[in-house]
Amino acid sequence: MNALDTTLSLLTAAVLGVVAFRMLQLPPILGYLVVGVLIGPHGLGFAEDNEITHEMAEFGVVFLMFSIGLEFSLPKLMTMRKQVFGLGMAQVVVTIVAALAGGAVVSYWLPQWFAISWQASFALGGALAMSSTAIVSKMLTERLELESLHGRQIIAILLFQDLAVVPLLILVPAMAAHSGDIVQTLAWAGGKAVLVLFVLLVVGQRLMRTWFRIVVKRRSQELFMLNLLLVTLGAAWLTDRAGLSMALGAFVAGMLISETEYRHQVEEDIKPFRDVLLGLFFITVGMLLNLKLVFSNAGIVLFLFVVPLLLKFVLIAGLARLFGSTTSVALRTGLALAQAGEFGFVLLNQAGALSLIDKELLQLILASMVLSMLVSPFILAKSDAIVMKLSSNEWMMQSLALTQIAARTMSTRKHVIIAGFGRSGQNLARLLSEENIDYHALDLDPDRVREAQTGGANVSYGDAARRESLVAAGINRASALVITYTSTASALRILHFVNELNPSLPVIVRSHDDVDLEKLRAAGATEVVPELMEGSLMLASHALVLLGVPLRRVVHRVQAARDARYESLRGFFHGASDASDSPDAMQIRLHTVVLTERATAVGKTLAELALEDTEAEIHSMRRGSRRLELQAEQGLQAGDVIVLRGTSEAVARAELRLLK
Numbered sequence: 001m002n003a004l005d006t007t008l009s010l011l012t013a014a015v016l017g018v019v020a021f022r023m024l025q026l027p028p029i030l031g032y033l034v035v036g037v038l039i040g041p042h043g044l045g046f047a048e049d050n051e052i053t054h055e056m057a058e059f060g061v062v063f064l065m066f067s068i069g070l071e072f073s074l075p076k077l078m079t080m081r082k083q084v085f086g087l088g089m090a091q092v093v094v095t096i097v098a099a100l101a102g103g104a105v106v107s108y109w110l111p112q113w114f115a116i117s118w119q120a121s122f123a124l125g126g127a128l129a130m131s132s133t134a135i136v137s138k139m140l141t142e143r144l145e146l147e148s149l150h151g152r153q154i155i156a157i158l159l160f161q162d163l164a165v166v167p168l169l170i171l172v173p174a175m176a177a178h179s180g181d182i183v184q185t186l187a188w189a190g191g192k193a194v195l196v197l198f199v200l201l202v203v204g205q206r207l208m209r210t211w212f213r214i215v216v217k218r219r220s221q222e223l224f225m226l227n228l229l230l231v232t233l234g235a236a237w238l239t240d241r242a243g244l245s246m247a248l249g250a251f252v253a254g255m256l257i258s259e260t261e262y263r264h265q266v267e268e269d270i271k272p273f274r275d276v277l278l279g280l281f282f283i284t285v286g287m288l289l290n291l292k293l294v295f296s297n298a299g300i301v302l303f304l305f306v307v308p309l310l311l312k313f314v315l316i317a318g319l320a321r322l323f324g325s326t327t328s329v330a331l332r333t334g335l336a337l338a339q340a341g342e343f344g345f346v347l348l349n350q351a352g353a354l355s356l357i358d359k360e361l362l363q364l365i366l367a368s369m370v371l372s373m374l375v376s377p378f379i380l381a382k383s384d385a386i387v388m389k390l391s392s393n394e395w396m397m398q399s400l401a402l403t404q405i406a407a408r409t410m411s412t413r414k415h416v417i418i419a420g421f422g423r424s425g426q427n428l429a430r431l432l433s434e435e436n437i438d439y440h441a442l443d444l445d446p447d448r449v450r451e452a453q454t455g456g457a458n459v460s461y462g463d464a465a466r467r468e469s470l471v472a473a474g475i476n477r478a479s480a481l482v483i484t485y486t487s488t489a490s491a492l493r494i495l496h497f498v499n500e501l502n503p504s505l506p507v508i509v510r511s512h513d514d515v516d517l518e519k520l521r522a523a524g525a526t527e528v529v530p531e532l533m534e535g536s537l538m539l540a541s542h543a544l545v546l547l548g549v550p551l552r553r554v555v556h557r558v559q560a561a562r563d564a565r566y567e568s569l570r571g572f573f574h575g576a577s578d579a580s581d582s583p584d585a586m587q588i589r590l591h592t593v594v595l596t597e598r599a600t601a602v603g604k605t606l607a608e609l610a611l612e613d614t615e616a617e618i619h620s621m622r623r624g625s626r627r628l629e630l631q632a633e634q635g636l637q638a639g640d641v642i643v644l645r646g647t648s649e650a651v652a653r654a655e656l657r658l659l660k
Contacts, residue, residue, distance in 0.1 A: 009047040010056070013039045014279050026377060027135045029342070032279045033370050036286020043291060053284045058246065060281030061346050062236050063274035065247040068162045069254020070267050080156050087153065087323045088160025091316055091337075092129045098315065099125025116357065119175040123351035124365070126168040128308055130341035132373055133158050139380045140336070148444050150332040153320060157337060165343045166248055172347065176354040196242045196249075204235075208256045216262065225269055231257070232270070247346070278342075285345045285366070288352075293360065294367045304368035313338040331387045339376035340369035405460040405472035409440045414479040417441075419464035419494060421448060421457070424510060425484040429457060440473055465493040467501070475501050482508045486531070488516045495523040514566060515587045521565075533566045590619055590643055591651045593658050597638040601658040607632040609657060616646030616654035 013035040021031030039046040047053065103121025116124075136154060145151040174188075208231075215227045232253050239249030257266050294301055317334030321327065348369070352362045379386070409415065416432055418425045421443035432439045441459040443449050449461045462469040464483070475481070481498060483491050491509050498505055506526040511517065513532045520528045537558050544554045561569060573590045595601055601609055611618065621628035622641040628634060636642075642658065644651045 006047060006052045007056075009039065010053065010280050010283055013047070014276075014283060017283075018279070028279070029132070029135060029282055030374055030377075032282035033286040033373065036283035037289045037291065037370070038286075039283075040287030040289065042287075042289060042293075047283075047287060053280070053287070056277060056280045056284075058281075060274070060277035060279070061247050062232065062250040062277075063270060064278050064281075064342070065165070066232050066250040066254040066270060067267070067274050069251040069256075070258045070263055070270075080152075080159070083153055083156035083323075084160045087319060088157045089164075090319050090323075091157055092126075092161060092164045094315060094319065095129035095312065096122060096125035098311070099128055116361070119172075120351065120356040122175060123172050123347055123356055126164075126172065127340070127344035127347040127351070127365075127369075128312065129164070130161050130344035130347070131158060131337040132339055132341040132376060133162065135339070135373065135376050136336050136380070139377060145444070149325070149446055150329045150336070153325065153329065153333050154336045157316070157333070161341065161343070165346070166251055168347060169247055169350065172350055172356075173354060176351075176356050192242050196239055199238075204252070204256050205259070209260050212257075212260055212262050224265075228266055228269055229273075282342075282345070285349070286370070288349075288363070288366055289370065290363050293363050297364055301364050301367045301371070304364055305371045308368065309338050309372050328387050331390055332383055335379055335383045335386060338379070339372040341373075344369060405440075405442070405462050405469065409472070409474040409477075412438050412440065412474060413477045415439055415474065415477070417464070417470070417473050417475060417478050417481045418459075419481065419483045420485040421445075421452060421459045422485060425482075426452070426457070428482060428484060429459075442469055442473060465490045465497075467497045470494070470497050470501060475505065478502070478505060480506045480508065482510075484510055486510055486512045488520065491520060491525070492523050495520070495525060499524050513587070514569075517566070528565075530566065533569050536569060537561060587647065588645060589648060589651060590645050591655065593642045593644060593655050595636060595638055595640045595642065595658065599638070599659045601636045601642075602638050604636060605632065606630070606634050606636070609636075611644075611654050611657065614646075614650055614653035614657060616644050616650035619643040619645040 014032060017031035017035030018028045021028055021034075037043055041048060100118060100121045103116050103118065103124065107116055136158060140151050140154065212227070215223055232250055235249035235253035236246035237249070239252075240246045257263055313334040315334075316337050317330045320330035320333045325333065345366075348357075348362065348365065351357050352359070357365070415438035416428075418428060418439055418441035421429070421441040425441055425443070429439055429441060439458055441452075441457065442462040442464040443452075443459055444461070444463055446461055449459055452459045460473070462472070464470065464473075475498065481494070483494060488511065491511075495507060495509075498507055503524075507524065508527045508529065509520050509525040511520065511528055511530050514530050517528050517530065541554050541558050544557075545551055573592070606618070618630055620643045621630065621634070622643075623637065623639070628640070644654050646654065
């Protein structure tokens with residue numbers, strides 16, 4: 001296969017795999033791994049495990065390390081230093097030490113099964129220490145647990161794991177070098193690393209900001225993108241030429257750019273390259289799996305899957321407990337991080353390329369790591385139930401939290417329940433207090449709850465998306481419920497419980513835009529407040545007042561738009577810059593169609609076209625400079641301009657009916 005054949009095979013497989021796993025609501029990374037297994041040389045044989053695929057995969061790791069460098073912030077690390085450099089470092093170090101001890105025991109007692117060197121044990125320990133940042137962070141975000149106690153602890157450990165990859169990528173090749181003096185080899189590798197890092201950090205730091213300003217002043221997006229690729233790949237090339245990892249250079253480049261004002265723009269521009277190439281990397285990892293070998297050694301694979309998963313869970317939970325976490329927080333941290341991670345594959349691939357690990361053993365370890373990542377979303381989804389069974393005091397802790405909520409709201413009636421006590425929730429609470437209206441808020445950020453309670457706010461730690469929390473907050477006695485955060489999944493869950501517990505309770509839901517407007521209304525929301533719509537109304541009202549339009553008329557127009565549920569504001573003309581704003585296919589859009597002489601609609605009336613069957617509607621019509629009335633008997637002529645409104649699919653169907 002040539003380069004084009006290989007690239008097309010990988011891209012086709014990637015698209016199909018991601019579509020399938022998105023439909024199953026599973027992380028795309030698992031789709032890439034499974035697709036790699038299926039199309040690889042040990043599967044259906046549609047793609048070859050050749051030099052081209054390995055080069056593309058390596059670039060995926062380069063861009064991933066660059067993205068991590070962008071997130072590397074000394075102030076951020078300082079605020080989390082105890083968890084990052086305490087618990088995070090302990091987790092990585094203890095895991096590697098445990099792997100070294102396990103390797104020594106296996107080599108001594110079972111040399112006929114696995115005879116592995118201490119260098120191989122070190123590499124395996126580094127790979128085992130890694131957890132999947134992509135899977136865990138996505139699941140925590142969806143479950144609204146990023147700001148919880150265990151969420152912060154998990155992110156801190158993941159952050160140190162990401163940082164630990166840099167020295168591990170240097171140490172593993174140095175240990176594998178054919179040299180009698182390992183200390184001298186490591187010292188030489190460390191010296192080169194210090195020299196290259198000095199050049200990049202000291203010289204590069206002074207040049208980066210100035211150079212980016214020169215590029216930005218040219219006002220060319222193309223030039224900015226070219227410069228970004230040059231900096232990333234140039235730094236990777238420099239470290240590669242120094243005998244170090246390309247990923248190290250990319251990491252440093254990202255770290256340098258993170259100190260400039262262009263960090264956020266760079267992060268958005270690099271994301272497509274990173275995601276695509278990283279996807280190809282995971283496909284190549286899957287291609288390494290020899291399914292026949294795995295099935296013929298199913299018992300060993302199962303052993304390598306179960307034992308490391310359990311040991312890592314116990315190790316992380318135990319360390320978290322030693323660092324002062326409660327039992328439930330420690331257990332949740334261990335469950336979330338027990339699986340293998342992206343960088344584990346990177347380190348394992350490196351060890352395989354250096355011939356540190358036997359190819360057959362490498363296959364079995366790869367299979368067990370893929371399995372652990374496949375089950376990870378299911379473990380996280382069931383983590384609450386698992387913790388309840390494992391922790392004898394978890395039920396008591398949850399009962400205590402619910403009792404505290406109930407105690408604070410027991411004497412309150414006709415109050416407002418506020419779901420989420422962020423900025424919007426706190427502003428709402430202030431206004432309610434000024435009107436002498438009682439409220440009680442639920443929030444999952446323990447620091448925010450503690451500080452707000454001390455400041456006199458009526459807020460409790462609790463998840464509003466849980467039935468028990470709503471009952472404890474007095475949902476049967478409340479006068480209204482307001483959801484102040486923009487999570488449709490959580491809002492739908494709350495609405496389900498409201499319909500079950502108090503169907504007549506008015507519920508106001510905050511949303512980002514109008515994409516989920518109908519879905520939330522159908523679920524029982526009394527009012528949905530889309531941020532973008534309200535922002536547009538406020539902007540327009542201020543502009544109209546400044547232009548001399550009477551205030552009463554402006555207020556009337558704004559109120560009319562709200563009374564009509566923002567119907568007149570729904571839909572807008574999309575441009576290239578809107579492609580990534582909201583990829584949801586249900587978003588309402590406007591689309592202009594010009595009738596040609598051969599268009600089917602010419603000579604017909606709107607009634608004859610029956611566009612309502614397409615689920616799109618006509619927003620407006622124009623003939624020349626004259627606006628046409630939207631009447632059923634209105635005839636259409638060549639040159640008429642019709643503005644359609646509806647979802648992307650509905651608009652496409654309507655356009656097809658008009659033109660063909």
